[in-house]
Amino acid sequence: MTDPRRRVPRTDVLLAHPRLAEAERVLGRALVKAAVVAAQDRARAGEIEPEQVAEQAIAALPSSATTLRPVVNATGVVVHTNLGRAPLSQAALDAVATAGRSTDVEFDLATGRRARRGRGALAALAEAVPAAGGVHVVNNNAAALLLVALVLAPGKEIVISRGELVEIGDGFRIPELLASTGARLREVGTTNRTSLRDYSAALGPDTGFVLKVHPSNFRVTGFTAEASVRELATLDAPLVVDIGSGLLAPHPVLPDEPDTATALRDGADLVTASGDKLLGGPQAGLLLGSAELVDRLRRHPAARALRVDKLTLAALEATLRGPEPPVARALVADPVELRRRADALAERIPGASVVSCRSAVGGGGAPGVELPSVAVSLPESLAEPLRTGTPSVVGRVEHGRCLLDLRTVGPDEDELLLAAVHACTS
Numbered sequence: 129m130t131d132p133r134r135r136v137p138r139t140d141v142l143l144a145h146p147r148l149a150e151a152e153r154v155l156g157r158a159l160v161k162a163a164v165v166a167a168q169d170r171a172r173a174g175e176i177e178p179e180q181v182a183e184q185a186i187a188a189l190p191s192s193a194t195t196l197r198p199v200v201n202a203t204g205v206v207v208h209t210n211l212g213r214a215p216l217s218q219a220a221l222d223a224v225a226t227a228g229r230s231t232d233v234e235f236d237l238a239t240g241r242r243a244r245r246g247r248g249a250l251a252a253l254a255e256a257v258p259a260a261g262g263v264h265v266v267n268n269n270a271a272a273l274l275l276v277a278l279v280l281a282p283g284k285e286i287v288i289s290r291g292e293l294v295e296i297g298d299g300f301r302i303p304e305l306l307a308s309t310g311a312r313l314r315e316v317g318t319t320n321r322t323s324l325r326d327y328s329a330a331l332g333p334d335t336g337f338v339l340k341v342h343p344s345n346f347r348v349t350g351f352t353a354e355a356s357v358r359e360l361a362t363l364d365a366p367l368v369v370d371i372g373s374g375l376l377a378p379h380p381v382l383p384d385e386p387d388t389a390t391a392l393r394d395g396a397d398l399v400t401a402s403g404d405k406l407l408g409g410p411q412a413g414l415l416l417g418s419a420e421l422v423d424r425l426r427r428h429p430a431a432r433a434l435r436v437d438k439l440t441l442a443a444l445e446a447t448l449r450g451p452e453p454p455v456a457r458a459l460v461a462d463p464v465e466l467r468r469r470a471d472a473l474a475e476r477i478p479g480a481s482v483v484s485c486r487s488a489v490g491g492g493g494a495p496g497v498e499l500p501s502v503a504v505s506l507p508e509s510l511a512e513p514l515r516t517g518t519p520s521v522v523g524r525v526e527h528g529r530c531l532l533d534l535r536t537v538g539p540d541e542d543e544l545l546l547a548a549v550h551a552c553t554s
């Protein structure tokens with residue numbers, strides 16, 4: 129009797145299988161070969177029959193060349209850090225696809241000469257915030273702060289309130305980031321109260337700049353005081369304001385969230401912000417303010433190390449010029465409309481109910497703000513199969529139920545959501 133292991137098909141024979149050959153065109157040889165080798169190993173271990181190797185390899189093929197999996201964000205957290213912060217608009221996704229090929233990001237097609245890199249995105253940003261004399265874009269807000277410290281405070285002091293020594297998340301602390309440039313932090317005031325006088329008493333020949341940081345992920349309440357941007361602008365030192373969230377102008381739903389236009393109007397010399405929080409665009413660090421300062425930032429040698437990719441520039445421009453991105457839509461979603469969608473979904477899911485709930489803005493800003501929302505309520509036991517299904521649906525478990533909060537689910541995702549639930553319940 130022949131050893132069944134001898135009947136395991138050879139790798140080259142398997143790779144010539146029409147389905148696997150087709151997969152190789154989409155996924156590349158390495159991924160397909162890995163699936164083939166894994167299936168062969170299972171046959172040699174006696175887990176499957178040698179005749180099943182090809183079908184096993186086909187079944188185990190990844191659906192794309194990235195291990196990243198699409199997720200429907202039904203958590204109700206509008207800017208969900210672990211789900212990649214802001215989802216891009218379709219226009220931004222299309223722009224990324226365009227930019228991913230050869231493109232005129234740094235080339236003038238009319239003259240055939242080199243052109244300013246990312247001029248479309250920079251022009252869109254400048255137009256969106258007319259109060260800014262200059263604009264620059266770097267890799268993220270952390271990079272923006274790093275660049276500012278390198279330019280304005282080498283060997284000098286950054287004056288900052290003790291109430292604004294913020295840890296953003298995952299152990300990332302703004303004070304440590306700033307100190308890594310060699311600048312010294314000059315902490316003023318207390319955790320709960322800092323006055324203009326605290327700042328002015330600290331200013332001197334060693335001052336590089338005054339930094340005001342938005343406490344974007346916590347709130348201090350009670351006996352508190354802080355110096356406003358307007359007050360700080362009266363000091364004799366450059367004023368940099370890190371607003372965090374990336375709102376370009378005041379937002380009606382988030383009246384306490386700082387925005388770029390207001391900070392500049394109130395006298396900030398420079399504003400830094402993230403692109404992928406409330407602006408709803410790609411990861412980016414936005415720098416807006418005095419033309420002279422922005423010019424110095426752009427010319428610093430480190431600017432090259434912090435510059436953004438063409439994909440980012442494309443997505444940012446489309447976010448600024450194109451239709452409202454999903455984050456903006458989620459912020460203003462009308463609970464009446466959310467309930468209509470929830471009712472329609474629940475009607476088609478046995479055992480589902482519809483409940484009122486509260487969504488959060490999330491890591492992107494507006495700590496403590498809750499938005500009235502509506503969810504499809506399912507048994508808690510569905511949370512895991514939904515999460516691990518295809519597409520993955522991540523809800524939120526509350527009071528022993530799995531809630532699918534529709535505020536963060538795009539209306540165009542309802543059918544997808546329904547199919548995912550049906551796949552888990554049938």
Ligand SMILES: *Cc1c(COP(=O)(O)O)cnc(C)c1O
Binds near residue numbers: 269341343403
């Ligand atoms: C989020 C945030 C940052 C960090 O921004 P990244 O774009 O993630 O680097 C810095 N400052 C504040 C106030 C923030 O909210």
